[in-house]
Amino acid sequence: MYATNYHRASSVEDAVQLVSGGDEAKFLSGGQTLLPTMKQRLAAPSDLVDLRHVAAMKGISVNGGTIRIGAATTHAEVANSAEIAAACPGLCHLAAHIGDPHVRHMGTIGGSIANNDPAADYPAGLLALNATIVTNTRSISADDFFTGMFDTALEEGELIVAVEITAPAKCGYAKFPNPASRYALTGVFVARQGDGSVRVAVTGAGSDGVFRQAEMEQALASDFSATALDGVSVDDSDLMADIHASSAYRANLVKVMAKRAVTAAG
Amino acid sequence: MVSVSMTVNGRTVSGQCEDRTLLVQFIRENLGLTGTHVGCDTSQCGACVVHVDGKAVKSCTMLAAQADGSEVLTIEGLASGGELHPVQAAFRANHGLQCGFCTPGMIMSAVDMINRHGGKLDEKTVRAELEGNICRCTGYHNIVKAILDAASTMGDGTRVAAQ
Structure with a gap:
């Protein structure tokens, strides 16, 4: 880890002020990503502003x-x-x-x-x-x-x-964790609002981060059940591929996890 | 450099260290408490687990400066006088270790687990809760046995606080 300067913020205003004082200052919350990244020298903030003691947060x-x-x-x-x-x-x-x-x-x-x-x-x-x-x-x-x-x-x-x-009327989350890191190889969160509208969001699979799956949202809005997703096909062209899973594998996981999330939502 | 002051195993300690000093370095190098181990240094293996303000954390993924003002419990603070903590005794009785490198972190995680779940702890929960502790020798079987044994010995509400 490169050298850094530690500051402990006492309030939101204090934190914002402290972070503006450093060249490349960063907020430090739980640090469970930032500190490992700094240890690998992939991040080198000049200053760290610790947020763990800000009561308002x-x-x-x-x-x-x-x-x-x-x-x-x-x-x-x-x-x-x-x-x-x-x-x-x-x-x-x-x-x-x-x-x-x-x-x-x-x-x-x-x-x-x-x-x-x-x-x-x-x-x-x-x-x-x-x-x-x-x-x-x-x-x-x-x-x-x-x-x-x-x-x-x-x-x-x-x-x-x-x-x-x-608060939604119903919601559920299912993920297929990477067996080593426990990050989502694919994770799907499904939420149904009181008016019957449904939002489906997918993490771990998209090549540009989290995204909504519109086709599944429509299918679930008319029938909120796992079987309603049977006819939905997931396009793998914008999905990630790496040593852990191909994009086609992730496309299948999106569907399987979405069904499990709907089942979990009850 | 920062000045840090914390309570470690019931004793107030203070010292100077670099802002980037990890809590585990402070514990091992400044305080000489080498029972807390550094295994992977990538926040995965759990050999460095200590309790900060009553919660199990990875001391390789926390700055010493972050722990300023906190209460820290390490493996050295568990035994009372010459008597092993029930979790330490259970690890010995159940052969919950082979090389012993991961053991301090395993035991600190186990104590935290038992503090949170008490006598309700079952095998499935123990295995899930050991997610953040890696042992390369035992296959976990005797570690799980030891934790369940200790949980039943300690029962509900037997929270063992920092000495």
Whole structure:
């Protein structure tokens, strides 16, 4: 790891100010991706601004149908939240299967979506749930937020403060994890709203990060069952191919995982 | 350089280190507590697991500066006087190790697991929860046996805090 300067932020304003002070400063949330990347010298931020002590970025609240999750809330906290389990159980299931227990004790929802790893779990969940990403300056819809592989709509120095989700009528997540890393080889999150509309988001498979599967959304809007997906064919031309799986294999996984997610949603 | 101060195994310690110093380096090199191991250094193997503020974390994936002000429990802090912690005793009784390199991390993970699940711990949960700990000798079988044995000995609510 190259040398860096550590700063501990006490508030959102403090964090934004501290990050603007460094040449190539970065926010440090749980650090479960950033620190390993720095250790490999693939990232070399001049300064790190630690967000773990910003009280306004922590905690979970459910008000009516609105779930608000502070950006510095860990995966373990989301996985074990009785409030989220009651309103949006698919999200608890998703959080409970990120990495391993130790990673889940540190890694945060804000850190995960800011990184927008093409095989991370949260981008699929938040895109399918039509979440709103609240930053220090504005609110961004998930459709606008995830702009491509490792890319988001965040401006330089902009900080995610919280994520807001309207509780769906039903939701489910299924992933086929890479056996070594536990990242999604393919993961599919399915959410059905009270008005019957359905959103299906796929992670791990797209060559440009998380994406929605329109054909599946239509099929599930008229019949929310796993068998409704039988007739859907998944085009593999925009899917990733690597040593772990070809794009054709991933295309098949998209369908299998989507069916499992619908079944899990009940 | 940063000044860090934390409670390690019940003892207040402080020291100077580089901002980039990992918690595991601080524990091993500044404090001389070499029971916490570095296996893969890529956040996968879990040999470096310690508890920070009561939660199991990979100390190779946390800066010492991040742990400033925290309570840290390492493998050296588990035994009470001359008596092994029940999880350590169960690993010995069940042959839950061969070369022993992964053992400190396995035991710290096991204690964390038992703290969270108590007597409800079953084999499936233990195997799933060992996701972040790699052992290249045992095939995990006796590790799982040891953890289940310790969980039943400790039962519900027997949270073993930092000494």
